[in-house]
Amino acid sequence: MTAAIEIHGADKRFGTLHALKSVDLTVEAGxxxxxxxxxxxxxxTLINLLAGLSVPDAGTFKVMGFDVARDYQQARRSLGVVPQELVFDPFFTVRETLEIQSGYFGLKHNDDWIDDILFNLQLADKAHANMRTLSGGMKRRVLIAQALDELPQALPQRHIHAGSGLIQND
Known part of the structure; x- marks a missing residue:
């Protein structure tokens, strides 16, 4: 079985700061x-290198078997990233935000998938609300929805649950 994420010998410097030193990581699918x-x-830094947003000084990075440097489009399409910061356009609705995100990846006519995401993240009743009217937790859920909207097979998440209200104590 192909690993979801494979990182071998990741090395990154910023001037004299050695941010990553020969990092290895394998995350199996599932x-x-x-x-x-x-x-x-x-x-x-590690997530940015894995997503192809930064260039490593050394190392190889694969997502679902696709080399991030050689097969960037396939690797990026297989990866959904939930950013740490709240990034959105306040004038679009939640649904419009997800439709725009889909367009970035060439996905069209995926209304059923968007409906599923909205339902599963408890955002269905907010689909037509403007982003600027949402609480911080709801905005965080939209970030998660955006990462899922592109149909990724691997989803590294930074602070995914922070403030989202999705963690329940049973």
Whole structure:
């Protein structure tokens, strides 16, 4: 079985700061993992390298078997990233935000998928609400929905549940 995420020998420097030193990580398909560490530990750097948003000094990065450097489009399409920051256009509705996100990946006529995402993230009743009217937790859920909207097979998440209200104590 192909691993969802494979990182071998990841190395990244920012001037004299050695942010990542020969990092190896394998996450099997279907597994959940947490990338934890103090501020400045390199978590965001590692995710940016995996997403192809930054160029490594050394190392290989694969998503669902696709090399991020060689097969960027396939790797990126297989990866959904939930950003740490709340990033959205306040003038679009929740549904419009997801439709626009779909367009970035060439996905058309995926209303049923968007409906499923909205339902599963408890956003269905907010589908036609403007983003600027949502609470912080609801905005965080929309970020999760955007990552799922592109049909990723691998989903690294930074602070995915922080403020989303999705964690329940049974």
């Amino acid at each position: 597994d959940f993992f947490a990338l934890l560490g103090p501020n400045g530990a390199g978590k965001t």
